[in-house]
Every structure is written in C-alpha cells, then in structure tokens.
Amino acid sequence: MSDVLVCWKCGAPLDDQPLPLGRLAECGACGAQLHVCRLCTFFDPGVSQSCREPVADAVSDKQRSNFCGYFLPRPGAYRARDNGAARADAAQLEALFGGAKTSAPKPEDGDPRSELDRLFDPPRGKD
Numbered sequence: 001m002s003d004v005l006v007c008w009k010c011g012a013p014l015d016d017q018p019l020p021l022g023r024l025a026e027c028g029a030c031g032a033q034l035h036v037c038r039l040c041t042f043f044d045p046g047v048s049q050s051c052r053e054p055v056a057d058a059v060s061d062k063q064r065s066n067f068c069g070y071f072l073p074r075p076g077a078y079r080a081r082d083n084g085a086a087r088a089d090a091a092q093l094e095a096l097f098g099g100a101k102t103s104a105p106k107p108e109d110g111d112p113r114s115e116l117d118r119l120f121d122p123p124r125g126k127d
Contacts, residue, residue: 003075007032008039009063011078021073023065034073037062041074 005014012029025034037043042053049058053070 005073005075006078007034008036008077011080014073019073021071023067033063033065035065035068035071037066037068039073039077040068040070041072042070043074043077 005017005019006012007014007027007030009032010027010030012027014027014034016028017025017034021034021039023035026032027034037050037059040051042051042056043062044050044052049056050062051059056068056070059066059068
C-alpha cells in the first residue's frame with residue numbers, strides 16, 4: 001500500500017492539499033469532497049455504521065463532507081472499479097443476440113407515408 005494520499009473517488013494525488021484536510025476541501029481533478037468517510041482510516045463497510053471508531057457519530061452519506069472529529073485521511077483509499085465482469089456480460093449478450101441493428105427496415109415501395117396510408121386505408125372493392 002502506498003503512503004501517498006489520493007482522492008477516494010478518482011485516485012488523483014492530493015499533494016496540493018494542506019493537511020489536515022479542511023471540511024470543505026475538494027479534489028483538484030474531479031471536485032469530490034475530501035473530508036468524507038470514504039477517505040478516512042476508520043472507514044470499513046464491513047462493520048456497523050461502516051466506521052471502526054466506536055464513539056464517532058453516525059454519518060449517513062459516506063461520500064459527502066461531514067464534521068466528524070475523528071477523521072483521519074487514509075493513503076490508498078482509492079479503489080479502481082473492475083469493469084471486467086460487465087464487459088464479459090456484454091460480450092455474452094452480444095454473442096447470444098447478435099450485433100445491434102444499424103438500420104430500420106424500409107417499406108418495400110420506399111415511401112413510408114404511402115405505406116402507412118395503405119395499411120390504414122385499404123383499397124375498397126366494388127359494392
């Protein structure tokens with residue numbers, strides 16, 4: 001694990017941010033708020049309230065700035081998303097259903113309006 005402090009949302013280095021991080025600090029690359037649970041050392045989605053600090057107040061939105069006095073920025077908080085599974089699923093659907101249709105079927109006589117009229121106003125026979 002790296003000791004470099006990076007944005008929890010985009011992974012950009014936060015070298016330009018003065019420490020301690022202010023409550024209104026934002027990432028220069030993506031604009032994400034930084035004084036958030038997702039960047040904190042105590043953040044752990046596997047425990048109650050997603051926080052390992054037992055006396056910290058509960059924070060409902062872990063991705064928004066908060067007033068927690070126990071906030072301690074965690075190096076390496078960024079986790080890249082693994083889109084490999086989504087790409088594999090898309091490839092399986094493509095193989096199952098074939099490629100996307102690039103053109104809509106055209107009426108045989110080439111004029112959509114006349115085709116529509118023909119469907120709703122069929123020729124009348126002799127009375």
